[in-house]
Amino acid sequence: MAQLYKKWNWKHDLWPHFTYDEEALRGLELQFSQNTGTVLGILKHVKESEKEDFLVDILSNEALKTSEIEGEYLDRDSVQSSIKQNLGLITDKRKIPPAEYGISEMMVDLYLHFDKPLTHTQLFEWHRMLTNGRRDLVDIGKYRTHKEPMQVVSGRLDNPNVHFEAPPSNQMLKEMEQFIRWFHNNHFEQKQELLSIAKAGMAHLYFVCIHPFEDGNGRIGRAIAEKSITLSTRKPALISLSQTIESAKKEYYNALEMYNTTLDITGWLEYFGKTILQAQENTLKQLDFLIEKTKFFDSYNSLLNERQLRVIQRLFKAGHEGFLGGLSAENYVRIAKTSSSTATRDLVYLVRQGVFTKTGSLKSTRYFLNIKRNI
Secondary structure: HHHHHOOHHHHOOOOOOOOOHHHHHHHHHHHHHHHHHHHHHHHHHOOOOHHHHHHHHHHHHHHHHHHHOOOOOHHHHHHHHHHHHHOOOOOOOOOOOHHHEEEHHHHHHHHHHHOOOHHHHHHHHHHHOOOOOOOOOOOOOOOOOOOOHHHHHHEEOOOOEEEEEEHHHHHHHHHHHHHHHHHHHHHOOOOOOHHHHHHHHHHHHHHHHHOOOOOOHHHHHHHHHHHHHHHHHHHOOOOOOOHHOOOOHHHHHHHHHHHHOOOHHHHHHHHHHHHHHHHHHHHHHHHHHHHHHHHHHHHHHHHHHHHHHHHHHHHHHHOOOOOOOOOHHHHHHHOOOOOOHHHHHHHHHHHHOOOOEEEEEEOOOEEEEEOOOOO
């Protein structure tokens, strides 16, 4: 019953004037700036065709992972096809389900219009995109209007654990006018000079504490954080923020809950700043991987037949984290659509040519692409 006496942050007299210890974030801000410069430097050395693949991968992963954080699992191929379609790229013309199309449309819109002001209209458009195909919501493309409290709860229906309660619906227009004004002042007017990672973390927490929509607040809140980052760097961020959050989802929700009753959010900003850095580092690994991929094909492409090339392209599709557990002979047979004897000859050849490295023996034998392993 103690939770009934919680004083949510929006009930504080000084709401929404968040405070934080700037010195505690100085090191994170410096690393953020260095990482930003490194990413931009590496991008200059990536071929245009590879940049296109990189963009599709980043946006697709973010669309998938921001949905998974909310417990919604989408089809990767449909999301990628939809991302390409929304970017005006060549697609396989497949029929895209509404949920996959909606989140992809939002991610591409965020990327293409990163430098535009945040407005009510923009937020309503994102909400319509996110709720594409939904029939269970009353308020689509507008702020919530229901009279019931907007609560984040868990546990049994007869004994719920209230993690947070947002401001009532009749305050939404006032709260969101104030939020959009704050966002504009800190990203366009520069009236209050906040650290870049502080702006992004504060924007996310501020928005989700208002919780203005009937559903989709987490996904839109993470998009707002990415928009904040891109406005600070003046370039599309292209970072795997949602992917990083999803990999430690419990920590994310714990941090949100820990700072929904206070306006001193130093700890939240430290957590969120470290998350941004991890997302940047993941981007750097992906870019390094793309460069190594280009070098790999420059070295080995002329040595590969169509069957071998199919398998290697499948391995590269797994990304910088690699093909889980390595490639087995059975995997090779299935991907190449060939016989066991042909697979054995191919694998011996590929190891001899230096295309693959080999570990283990007999049924435990696994093969890995011979690329730089520290990416």
